[in-house]
Amino acid sequence: MHSTRQIYTFVIGMTVIVALILAGLSTVLKPIHLTNEAVFNKKAILSAVLPGAKDLTDEQVEEQFKTVEQMVLDYKGAIKTKDEVKKLRNFKDKEGKAEDLDLSKEKKRNEKDRLYPLYKFVTDKNETLFITAVRGSGLWDEIWGYIAIKDDFNTIYGTSFDHKAETPGLGAEIKDNPTFPNSFKGKQLYNKDGEFVSVLVKKGGADKTDKNAVDGISGATVTCDGVTDMLKKGLQYYMPYFDTLKK
């Protein structure tokens, strides 16, 4: 039988050893984790404009991303410089580029205080594309996506979606099933009357001629409604900036 003192010594000793091992390992691997995460995000951004982005190696992703022009906007569509972003977000070792923004923290802010990242990408066919970032809520947790818009500032070129904890086979299909992000191609953000309506993810299937709606995923109504909501709320803050470019 162990005495109470022995138990305490054992437990405290064990905790200290375990804590040291894990803290050490975590510190050593932290830089690798951060690079991995950054490459993963860049891949997601590129997926909206390059169909084969998933199969690119890490180096290719970095190389490709160098051609992407980055901007940070506020809700009125004014461009924020790197120094302004740095000051607003208290960045110490980050440059204040669009990729440095933590979008899940931005989402928690008041809409008027948020900063909106925007990426400008030129394809090999010399088309200029604007990649916007949107973030919303699915059924269980956050969902987010990158929407590439053509330079008529109306037609969607491509999208990529991801999620934190949607149900595999149902809500998670927004990412896993390529048909869903592909169905947004060619859809339009404005309706015939020139009104901003964004794209509706329609339960039960959308009319093929409808330029402002795509088919929903059966069994994932809440996630699909989340996507609709996310697109409408997220994209409207990019419109003021696009309006200035139209002129």
Added chain:
Amino acid sequence: MAETAIQEKEPLFSSKERKLLTDPLSTNNPVTVQVLGICSALAVTTLFYKALVMSVAVVFVCAFANLITSLIRAHIPKQVRMIVQLVIIATLVTIVELVLKALNYPIYKELSVFIGLIITNCIIMGRLEAFALSNKPWRSFLDGIGNGLGYGFILLVVAFFREIFGKGTLFAGSPAELKLIGKSIPSENIEYMINTAATSGWESWFSWYANNNLMVLPASAMFVIGIVIWVQRSWNKDLVDIS
């Protein structure tokens, strides 16, 4: 001294030790016979590669948790032994998580909470409590590997059928992805070995084929595991009504 004398007599892999490795693969399988660890078996078996990574993680955690517990078994105070076991498992799982996050970030994202949930996998806790606390380190280590493999084997069998019939691929998510059957989309460089969209040639015989969406849902894993249990028990009648 007596202990070393016995060890010298016994080879490293006597028939007893071999049984520790092979039993959990068949007659004492943790999933199909003891019916443990079902939760994660349903969740991570949609893709073969995912199941493979999960299996390797469980073998590692199970083997080393058994080994460490067995090494310090004389010093673990009885009153807190469960908590000590839990801390050992949790530490190993966190190590797996950190290493996986550094080695392969996409698959880490894919498995997300299920790596963390290895902590609550009752197979591991059960082996520590039932075996490692009362056996020598080497035997415990083998027992851990055996049970990890027994779990992993079933996981791979289930994932094999679910991925082929649910998605028409094998090893999706890894660089060695095989696209077996489905509609090829040339404009996006998606090409399947059996192209169901083909209009001529032998491939057009498969134009009726569509992926079975049920196989992607967790419920199908239940059916597949059920079938595996059924096959195993009609093979080995001794197992009937054991659990």
